[in-house]
Each structure stands twice: as structure tokens, then as C-alpha cells.
Amino acid sequence: MKNTPNKNDGKLLMKAIRQHEFGSPEVLHYEEAPIPGLEQGEVRIRVHAIGVNPPDWYLRDGYKMLPPEWQPAVSFPIILGTDISGVVEAVADDTKGFSVGDEVYSMVRFPSYGESKAYAEYVTVPASQVALKPVSIDHVGAAAVPMSLLTAWQFMIEVGHDEPNPLQPYKHEPVPLDGKTVLVNGAGGGVGHFVVQLAKWKGARVIAVASGKQETLVRNLGADEFIDYTRITAEDVVHDIDLVIDSVGGPTTGRFLRTLKRGGALFPIFPLGFSGTEEAERLGITVSETQVRSNGRQLAELARLIDDGTIRVVIDSTFPLADARKAHERAALGHIQGKIVLTVA
Ligand SMILES: NC(=O)c1ccc[n+]([C@@H]2O[C@H](COP(=O)([O-])OP(=O)(O)OC[C@H]3O[C@@H](n4cnc5c(N)ncnc54)[C@H](OP(=O)(O)O)[C@@H]3O)[C@@H](O)[C@H]2O)c1
Known part of the structure; x- marks a missing residue:
């Protein structure tokens, strides 16, 4: 020593x-x-x-x-x-x-x-x-x-290990982001503000969802569009999304399934409580999570x-x-x- x-x-x-x-x-x-x-x-x-x-x-x-x-x-x-x-x-x-x-x-x-x-x-x-x-x-x-940044990175870019995933029986796989439309829920928070930046860096168009106080911040970080969830319900106004990264997650994360394209993906950062597996299969959407x-x-x-x-x-x-x-x-x-x-x- x-x-x-x-x-x-x-x-x-x-x-x-x-x-x-x-x-x-x-x-x-x-x-x-x-x-x-x-x-x-x-x-x-x-x-x-x-x-x-x-x-x-x-x-x-x-x-x-x-x-x-x-x-x-x-x-x-x-x-x-x-x-x-x-x-x-x-x-x-x-x-x-x-x-x-x-x-x-x-x-x-x-x-x-x-x-x-x-x-x-x-x-x-x-x-x-x-x-x-x-x-x-x-x-x-x-x-x-x-x-926060390792979470965003391991969900979006590289998992970085081969340990079994405690949250699902299959390995989490990041998806390509270039030219894709990515919705980030909870975009001003610890994980969310890094997700916005990684998605922009990789060439995605970013729709950020957060409360109105976060708008200036997340636009400055690169978000192309902003939805204030206290005024507008995101799933009522967006569709054909390639990837939703829901940093709020929990039992309500399934509401984003209908915003996604067939072949799209939903990544709930906090996955506990998700109950839409059958709906996701019917819609052709991958739901995947990992633990940092x-x-x-x-x-x-x-x-x-x-x-x-x-x-x-x-x-x-x-x-x-x-x-x-x-x-x-x-x-x-x-x-x-x-x-x-x-x-x-
Ligand atoms: N899978 C993993 O390994 C892993 C790793 C890290 C974190 N997590 C989980 O990920 C979650 C987020 O962590 P964090 O560190 O980013 O938390 P955080 O810093 O508290 O951020 C959460 C953000 O969500 C926003 N928000 C709250 N309610 C919302 C709603 N209904 N719609 C949209 N946005 C809402 C909040 O601000 P506004 O309400 O002002 O928009 C806040 O900025 C936590 O549940 C955490 O346990 C999981």
C-alpha cells in the first residue's frame, strides 16, 4: 500500500x-x-x-x-x-x-x-x-x-457486461438512433437530461416530455420539441415514434406503447409495474430494460x-x-x- x-x-x-x-x-x-x-x-x-x-x-x-x-x-x-x-x-x-x-x-x-x-x-x-x-x-x-449517465449509456449505447439481467430473461440491446425519433419522458431529470444529449449526439430527433419549468433547459440540451405533461398528454399528440425512453417509468409506462411504430422500442428506466407485455407483442414493439x-x-x-x-x-x-x-x-x-x-x- x-x-x-x-x-x-x-x-x-x-x-x-x-x-x-x-x-x-x-x-x-x-x-x-x-x-x-x-x-x-x-x-x-x-x-x-x-x-x-x-x-x-x-x-x-x-x-x-x-x-x-x-x-x-x-x-x-x-x-x-x-x-x-x-x-x-x-x-x-x-x-x-x-x-x-x-x-x-x-x-x-x-x-x-x-x-x-x-x-x-x-x-x-x-x-x-x-x-x-x-x-x-x-x-x-x-x-x-x-x-445517471451510465444508466443512459447502458440503455442506449453499450450495456458493457454479460451479467444476467435481473429484470428480464433476455439481454437488453440498445437500438440504432441515427435518423430516428426518440421521445424522452422525464427529460429534465438526472437520467433524462443525459438521455436527451446522447440521443442528439447519435443523430436522433428528440421529443422531450417534462413539466414546463424544464423547457428552457431541455431545449438548450438539444431537444427538438417539448411537451409539458402538465398541459398536454404526450400519447394523445405523438405517434410513429421509433424509441421511447421513459425515465419516469413504473406502472404507467405502457401508455407510451400507442405512440410507437411497429418495430419500435420502449425502454422504461424504472420498469417495475409494467403490465403491457401482451399489448406490446400485438403492436410489434420491443419492451426492454436493464439495471445499471x-x-x-x-x-x-x-x-x-x-x-x-x-x-x-x-x-x-x-x-x-x-x-x-x-x-x-x-x-x-x-x-x-x-x-x-x-x-x-
Ligand atoms: N434501471 C436502472 O438501473 C436505473 C438507474 C437509474 C435510475 N433508475 C430509475 O429511473 C428513474 C429516474 O431517475 P432519475 O435519477 O432521473 O430521477 P430524477 O432526477 O428524480 O428525475 C425524474 C424526472 O422526471 C420528471 N417527472 C416527474 N413526473 C413526471 C411525469 N409524470 N411525466 C414526465 N416527467 C416527470 C421530473 O421533473 P418534472 O416533473 O419537473 O418534469 C424529474 O426531472 C427513477 O425511478 C430511478 O429509480 C433506474
């Missing part, structure tokens, strides 16, 4: 957000926790910023939307969070590719229930899940990227797209790590524009 600041791995203390029970944002406490010990294959990162994602509040609350048999059994206290940007401060003996002092970002150990532990001053990560952060943006911007997975190689590729200006990162709001509770309260209000990020002093 190189340049390790503490000789008693796991015994020195850091500040972290921990919870000792499932529940509302009040269960989040800023307190001391052991600095995580470094395992083979890992780097330890001094965290500068942490991106906030829906799985953070799902886990905080015990994944109540899942059937009881799927709800995670965790050992309290747990530390939420997956997405970080920071500086490498230790590298395991067997680990190559990173050095102390590198500025990096990562989506840490996802999917896992409570093993990522990113709401903290230090986090350990398998080196294969780490990449040098984009140089053109700061740690706040970089921490906003991993889960950590991938350092893809993050390195995405850093290049951020640095060359192809992809912009939008920040909704920032909160100090100590105020993670307030960040979760902000998230619960909805209408997120881009990403919520925690900052670490």
Missing part, C-alpha cells in the same frame, strides 16, 4: 451520514464512522462530492416499493450513496492504473444494497469501477455523472465526451454532506433539474 495515512485501517474515524433504521430523511445522521480498510484490487478515495440518486432514498426507506421477499436485509448502521468524485489517497499493493493524488470519479459497487457507502469522507472502490474524472468540470459536476452496473472503462469514455463538450452536466442543487437530510427533502419535492450533489469540506 502506498502513502496510506492511517496505520490502523478501519480504526481511524471519518465523518459520514449513517442511519440506524429505515425511514424518512430524519433517520440520516452526520456522525463518526471507521475509515474503510483497503482490500486487494481497491483504491481508497478522499471524497470531495457525492451525487444523490433515487436508490439512495429507496434504500433509506427500506425499498418499500419492492415485494417483501425482495426487500434488502441489511446490518445497521448503513451508509447510503453510490456516486463520488474525489482524490485517490491509497492504492492496494496489487492494484495498477491509479496513483495517489489522481482525481477520479466512480459509481461504487452498484448494484448492491448498502455496500457502496458513498455518503462519507472516504470510500474504498474496486479499481475496475474507477476512472479519472473529467478535467473540464469540478468534483461537484463529476459526482453528478456516474449513475458499475463500470470504470465506460466512465473513462464518458469523461472524454464531457471534456470535448458533447455532454453537459446540470446541477439542480448542492448541500453540505452534513445536510444530506435536506438534500433528501429536496428530492422528495420532485421536479429535479439535473442532479442533486453533496459537498464534502
Whole structure:
């Protein structure tokens, strides 16, 4: 191990957000926790910023939307969070590719229930899940990227792994985008604002659906048309779409089937509750989803797209790590524009 600041791995203390029970944002406490010990294959990162994602509040609350048999059994206290940007401060003996002092970002150990532990001053990560952060943006911007942009990328461009898909028996396959018409629902949110940009980059015409407050943002990100869902029901006015990427998803995602061409595809980013399989088969539409997975190689590729200006990162709001509770309260209000990020002093 190189340049390790503490000789008693796991015994020195850091500040972290921990919870000792499932529940509302009040269960989040800023307190001391052991600095995580470094395992083979890992780097330890001094965290500068942490991106906030829906799985953070799902886990905080015990994944109540899942059937009881799927709800995670965790050992309290747990530390939420997956997405970080920071500086490498230790590298395991067997680990190559990173050095102390590198500025990096990562989506840490996802999917896992409570093993990522990113709401903290230090986090350990398998080196294969780490990449040098984009140089053109700061740690706040970089921490906003991993889960949302990897999700958009793995749905639209490259799945990036051969693990079985927990959400369907067949492999998710991205579809060609050049010259196609893509409808993006939830276009101003964390995943949605990246989906809009990737679709434009790949040559698609983009119809963005969001609340009216998102119009300027998503048009600036490249959307060709905008539908304010608070005034107009998208499926009443659009048809012959090639691909719908529904970043809201859930039980209502099937309403988009009738907007699609025969041969088109519906990608619900949040697939639980979809019940239109027979209708999709009758209409000749592919419905497919995947679960985002950590991938350092893809993050390195995405850093290049951020640095060359192809992809912009939008920040909704920032909160100090100590105020993670307030960040979760902000998230619960909805209408997120881009990403919520925690900052670490
Ligand atoms: N499959 C995976 O591996 C994976 C990975 C990441 C995320 N997800 C899931 O994807 C979903 C989106 O995640 P996210 O991080 O993008 O969330 P987010 O940042 O909260 O974005 C959701 C967006 O949807 C918009 N919205 C809400 N209701 C809407 C409606 N009825 N019609 C159209 N837009 C609506 C919201 O703003 P406005 O209401 O102002 O438009 C918001 O911008 C979550 O359910 C998350 O769990 C899945």
C-alpha cells in the first residue's frame, strides 16, 4: 500500500451520514464512522462530492416499493450513496492504473444494497469501477455523472457486461438512433437530461416530455420539441415514434406503447409495474430494460465526451454532506433539474 495515512485501517474515524433504521430523511445522521480498510484490487478515495440518486432514498426507506421477499436485509448502521468524485489517497499493493493524488470519479459497487457507502469522507472502490474524472468540470459536476449517465449509456449505447439481467430473461440491446425519433419522458431529470444529449449526439430527433419549468433547459440540451405533461398528454399528440425512453417509468409506462411504430422500442428506466407485455407483442414493439452496473472503462469514455463538450452536466442543487437530510427533502419535492450533489469540506 502506498502513502496510506492511517496505520490502523478501519480504526481511524471519518465523518459520514449513517442511519440506524429505515425511514424518512430524519433517520440520516452526520456522525463518526471507521475509515474503510483497503482490500486487494481497491483504491481508497478522499471524497470531495457525492451525487444523490433515487436508490439512495429507496434504500433509506427500506425499498418499500419492492415485494417483501425482495426487500434488502441489511446490518445497521448503513451508509447510503453510490456516486463520488474525489482524490485517490491509497492504492492496494496489487492494484495498477491509479496513483495517489489522481482525481477520479466512480459509481461504487452498484448494484448492491448498502455496500457502496458513498455518503462519507472516504470510500474504498474496486479499481475496475474507477476512472479519472473529467478535467473540464469540478468534483461537484463529476459526482453528478456516474449513475445517471451510465444508466443512459447502458440503455442506449453499450450495456458493457454479460451479467444476467435481473429484470428480464433476455439481454437488453440498445437500438440504432441515427435518423430516428426518440421521445424522452422525464427529460429534465438526472437520467433524462443525459438521455436527451446522447440521443442528439447519435443523430436522433428528440421529443422531450417534462413539466414546463424544464423547457428552457431541455431545449438548450438539444431537444427538438417539448411537451409539458402538465398541459398536454404526450400519447394523445405523438405517434410513429421509433424509441421511447421513459425515465419516469413504473406502472404507467405502457401508455407510451400507442405512440410507437411497429418495430419500435420502449425502454422504461424504472420498469417495475409494467403490465403491457401482451399489448406490446400485438403492436410489434420491443419492451426492454436493464439495471445499471458499475463500470470504470465506460466512465473513462464518458469523461472524454464531457471534456470535448458533447455532454453537459446540470446541477439542480448542492448541500453540505452534513445536510444530506435536506438534500433528501429536496428530492422528495420532485421536479429535479439535473442532479442533486453533496459537498464534502
Ligand atoms: N434501471 C436502472 O438501473 C436505473 C438507474 C437509474 C435510475 N433508475 C430509475 O429511473 C428513474 C429516474 O431517475 P432519475 O435519477 O432521473 O430521477 P430524477 O432526477 O428524480 O428525475 C425524474 C424526472 O422526471 C420528471 N417527472 C416527474 N413526473 C413526471 C411525469 N409524470 N411525466 C414526465 N416527467 C416527470 C421530473 O421533473 P418534472 O416533473 O419537473 O418534469 C424529474 O426531472 C427513477 O425511478 C430511478 O429509480 C433506474
